[in-house]
Amino acid sequence: MFKLDTRSRVAIYEQLMEQLKTLMIREVLQKDEQLPSVRSLAQELTINPNTIQKSYRELEREGFIYTLPGKGSFVAPLKRDANKDKLDELQEEIEKKFKEFIFLGGSKQELIDWLSNLENNEGGERR
Template sequence: MKIIDYQDSRPIYEQIAESFKMQILKGILQADDQMPSVRSLAMELSTNPNTVQKAYTELEREGFIYTVKGRGNFVKGDALLKDNKKVELIQEIAGLFKEAEEIGITFDEIISDVKMYLSGMIKGGEAT
């Protein structure tokens, strides 16, 4: 899995944190799975250990991981993470619908266009 995209304008620590968030939300990383050590991940990604530590600190602050002194970082088994992400996505989508409505694009138009867009992107259940 590609974690760092040097074309992305976001800081590297944000890209690392986002990658792990998605792995946790998708179930790739399960509750109580041990995260890679800061040093090993920094070496693997050819980045500074402080950058990885900053990503881990952000993940812990947001409730995705927890730290055990002397043992490392582990995935937090919190069922609310997915629910929180769902609420966040709904808020973003609602904001976009409101913006569209303000410029005269109807809800039905958006739904129809999104369905057409997705049907062109998805074949056999897999995104292209």
């Protein structure tokens, strides 16, 4: 289910977060669905439970999941309207990066291809 690259410059907890977000956005993980326990996921992925806990904590802070004490972590319902400010902020950041990309010699078609790859690949790795 998860593909973690231990040689990547991206921290393992961030890789896990991004993959979980992708599963939630694509509705593979449904709202109110229980996530694997920290312990079981750590055993499955053979990584430190603290790494899983950090991912879950950050996902909760960002509003992607919620935790019920003694019961576990669950997928939060997507609140597209409630995230309008965050979406506007991200759009501004993306626009700045796109302008920088074009300025440095990237083409519009390269951006389109890259976005298509992001949409088609779970991890969104660059090719």
